[in-house]
Amino acid sequence: MYDIKWIRENAVAFDTGLKRRGLAPLSASLLALDDTRRAAIAKAQASQERRNALSKEIGKAMGAKDVALAEQLKAEVAALKELQPQLEAQEKAAKAALDEQLTAIPNTPKDEVPDGADEHGNVVKSVHGEAPEKAGGRLFGQNFAPKEHFELGEALGQMDFETAAKLSGSRFVVLERQIARLSRAIGQFMLDTHTEEHGYTEVMPPLMVRDDAMFGTAQLPKFREDQFRAGDDHWLIPTAEVPLTNLVRESILSEEELPRRYTALTPCFRAEAGSAGRDTRGMLRQHQFEKVELVSITTPETSAEEHERMLACAEAVLKKLDLHYRVMTLCTGDMGFASQKTYDIEVWLPGQKTYREISSCSVCGDFQARRMDARYRPKEGGAPRFVHTLNGSGTAVGRALIGVMENYQNADGSITVPDALVPYMRGVTKIEKA
CATH class of the missing domain: 3.30.930.10 (Bira Bifunctional Protein; Domain 2)
Known part of the structure; x- marks a missing residue:
């Protein structure tokens, strides 16, 4: 199994190895799947960071006795909390799709291995x-x-x-x-x-x-x-x-x-x-x-x-x-x-x-x-x-x-x-x- 980080840093070598195995280049499609996974992680992290920041603002609003603002901020936190499972599911699905692709790819041959179809x-x-x-x-x-x-x-x-x-x-x-x-x-x-x-x-x-x-x-x-x-x-x-x-x-x-x-x-x-x-x-x-x-x-x-x-x-x-x-x-x-x-x-x-x-x-x-x-x-x-x-x-x-x-x-x-x-x-x- 491959490390997607290694593929990102060695895309040409990876595709060359696959070509010697008789396979089409796969780095572009794999990196696209990884981009989707990384974007899902970024969204989930941004949502969590926003919730953390809102919690602090709610505390300040409550301290200032601004009940209306506090309720507004709480409503936004609730919406983000409800969205979190969806974002986590997106990340999980993206990772599963990437892993499924990676597990189906054979090992790349060493340089000294002779080329041949069979x-x-x-x-x-x-x-x-x-x-x-x-x-x-x-x-x-x-x-x-x-x-x-x-x-x-x-x-x-x-x-x-x-x-x-x-x-x-x-x-x-x-x-x-x-x-x-x-x-x-x-x-x-x-x-x-x-x-x-x-x-x-x-x-x-x-x-x-x-x-x-x-x-x-x-x-x-x-x-x-x-x-x-x-x-x-x-x-x-x-x-x-x-x-x-x-x-x-x-x-x-x-x-x-x-x-x-x-x-x-x-x-x-x-x-x-x-x-x-x-x-x-x-x-x-x-x-x-x-x-x-x-x-x-x-x-x-x-x-x-x-x-x-x-x-x-x-x-x-x-x-x-x-x-x-x-x-x-x-x-x-x-x-x-x-x-x-x-x-x-x-x-x-x-x-x-x-x-x-x-x-x-x-x-x-x-x-x-x-x-x-x-x-x-x-x-x-x-x-x-x-x-x-x-x-x-x-x-x-x-x-x-x-x-x-x-x-x-x-x-x-x-x-x-x-x-x-x-x-x-x-x-x-x-x-x-x-």
């Missing part, structure tokens, strides 16, 4: 390893066509989409036996890596949050249709980013407390309202999935460095799993609503013969902090400042499971367990049909 404008930042079926990898020389994860899981009798559909409808899955354990192992492995090696604090947050929390991280109001409502005043979390980031809402931290780094392994719930017909086979796009989330709360001066650090933490788990992936810098047209800059990590899937996103790491500047009123007190003194927030997946458990299954598959349909996961599988080194 995913075709994304830029490769780095590549790790090689596709295993191309040279020297696990599949090389086995002389078989790699299968997709759902083909492998169903053939093993441990991935059941049909029964899940009977229970819950489309975009759900039932995992069983060793594949279920493998999924659990992946989540625990990632969580242990981030807490024990990367210094994140483990959190077990609520899975339901109120409107204010969803608004704070910008899921509401714009993306209401993508969420699952739980009762009258709660939402199922679409990602642990929501409760983790909101841990600092409506607070003033000391600079010495920063950065704060949180991680959580939680179920996530998404309606996927805007993805009809996309990735209908398999586990790529589910209504319910698990993810290890990373959230950082930092100062403005350190947020760019923290972004690179978060990316490295997410990459570390994929390197330990020995998965081939690439890092993409998202262009202006493909970034999330609250993001200033985003890196996507895309893992190679031999069965699909393509890269698919497995992690997204974003720096949001003070965009979310303003919505949450999350600030810190600088150690050199002065007024509290808004913190910067970052979030990333470290990584999506279901998509990591897909990556492991497809990259570690064998010609006989079995799946080799990556070395890093064997301790979490109690020594099991291969998943075979029961």
Whole structure:
């Protein structure tokens, strides 16, 4: 969310940022709404000041025993008092109209973010390893066509989409036996890596949050249709980013407390309202999935460095799993609503013969902090400042499971367990049909 004072002082920069997002200039219309709000405030203040002045004049008239003048002044005070609620309502309506506009505007991109209309404008930042079926990898020389994860899981009798559909409808899955354990192992492995090696604090947050929390991280109001409502005043979390980031809402931290780094392994719930017909086979796009989330709360001066650090933490788990992936810098047209800059990590899937996103790491500047009123007190003194927030997946458990299954598959349909996961599988080194 934006500070209208900043927009007034930086109208050209604001409109330029929106243009890079593919949006028309909005500063003029926003400032007009703000002018209306300021005029309503001025009227209300002038009315109150007039009432205060009249009260003094009434006292003087009463002291001079000028009853007629006193009654005349009282009548004017009464009229102003009756008008006051209308003026306050005008101010409230003007503020609501301005806030409604401001909350619907996405964050402006950093200067170094590449311009582009959609995913075709994304830029490769780095590549790790090689596709295993191309040279020297696990599949090389086995002389078989790699299968997709759902083909492998169903053939093993441990991935059941049909029964899940009977229970819950489309975009759900039932995992069983060793594949279920493998999924659990992946989540625990990632969580242990981030807490024990990367210094994140483990959190077990609520899975339901109120409107204010969803608004704070910008899921509401714009993306209401993508969420699952739980009762009258709660939402199922679409990602642990929501409760983790909101841990600092409506607070003033000391600079010495920063950065704060949180991680959580939680179920996530998404309606996927805007993805009809996309990735209908398999586990790529589910209504319910698990993810290890990373959230950082930092100062403005350190947020760019923290972004690179978060990316490295997410990459570390994929390197330990020995998965081939690439890092993409998202262009202006493909970034999330609250993001200033985003890196996507895309893992190679031999069965699909393509890269698919497995992690997204974003720096949001003070965009979310303003919505949450999350600030810190600088150690050199002065007024509290808004913190910067970052979030990333470290990584999506279901998509990591897909990556492991497809990259570690064998010609006989079995799946080799990556070395890093064997301790979490109690020594099991291969998943075979029961």
